[in-house]
Amino acid sequence: MLELYYFENSICSERALMTLAEKKVTEWIPHHVHLFKREQFDPEYLKLNPKAQVPTLVHDGQVIRESSLICDYLDDLYPEPSLKPRGSASIARMREWIKEADESGFEGVASLSFVIAFREKLMAMSEEDRRAYWAGQTVLARTQRQKSCVYEGFNSPYAMRAIATWEHIFQKIEETITDEHPWLMGDEFSLADLNFAPFIARLDGLQLVDPWLADRPHAQTWWQSVKDRPAYIEARVGPSAEETDKMAIEGARSAREFEEARAEYLRQYN
């Protein structure tokens, strides 16, 4: 029996949902964990995921955490079609892409989401409600990052780091993709492409992909191919219908500040 605990507006959950769609797995039990209703802190859920995060996969009683590991596990469980390239060295290189997405890509998207979209919501709350929002969080580094993004906006050091991270990732994608090499690992779509998809979809929702890809035609072609995959559409990767408009408005409102921060990064560090 396969069970997935997830939230639809979670970029990490979308990785698992897209893997299930790529594999055409329809026999699984959904458990919705509403992050804004703080269901991730339910004592029963904390037994499955002590970090109070989604997604979590439970397969025949075995608990699998961490979205990229869940995707890898599902790929092994349902080997056809394989989402890994052939050969150990190629698999290691694919995992290098995923490691970068996990280690710096996620933090970058999370920081920009807070600076652009969640900041206003949190600043509109009373101090007490904001304290309640952060109460119970399990990872201090994450709380500190979120607070810095909310209170300092684009002046937060995390905003600059996020810009540096994604500048680098998009450039690496641009240099990897060619007509003969349409996916990150060559001629086949793999878990490397998939693990980036929801993160870039969120950046797209925040109106950041167009500026970043404007001078990167190969990365543009790759991103269009990712969005055209039936599994991307079926898994509804990207902001939900109710979030799309809000994010687009907030993204457009922050466009000038983003461009200034990006120009500052390019001037100082590139």
Ligand SMILES: N[C@@H](CCC(=O)N[C@@H](CS)C(=O)NCC(=O)O)C(=O)O
């Ligand atoms: N490294 C973890 C990160 C999971 C994570 O941070 N998930 C977010 C949603 S994308 C979450 O559950 N946040 C909990 C919260 O906002 O309280 C993974 O990849 O599964």
